[in-house]
Amino acid sequence: MSQTVTKKLMLYFPRCECEKPIIYHLVKDHNLVVNVYRAKVTPEEEGYLVLDVTGTEEDIERGMEFVKTFHVSINTTGKGVTLDEQRCTHCGHCVPHCPTGALHFADPATRRVDFNEADCIECLACIRICPYRACASVF
């Protein structure tokens, strides 16, 4: 039996595809469990979605092939939130505000802050809090 895995993805929906029930079909027809972190429709009616999908590798692959038939772009890094290493001063201000530990002290001795994207749930707390604007949303 195939092993179940979870993948974090960011989907970009061009204007014409926003209203189609793509997520519904991922669940119903491709046996995937979908956990949506964040969704946004721009004033131009383009859509962005950051989500986890859980299922077998085969079901996820088939589901993504289905998604691509709608001209939806799939970013498999799932990077809805980014950390700009050039701007980050490692002040640590964001660490206690990050609910998942995605932003954390990588080394207690140097107190260097590291960002583990896979643990980010897109709450956007760091974007509001970072005094140096090192954290940003791609949409």
Ligand code: SF4
């Ligand atoms: S608050 Fe901003 S500058 Fe400070 S450690 Fe976090 S991301 Fe880096």
Ligand code: SF4
């Ligand atoms: S968006 Fe939220 S979960 Fe992600 S790194 Fe920032 S504070 Fe942590």
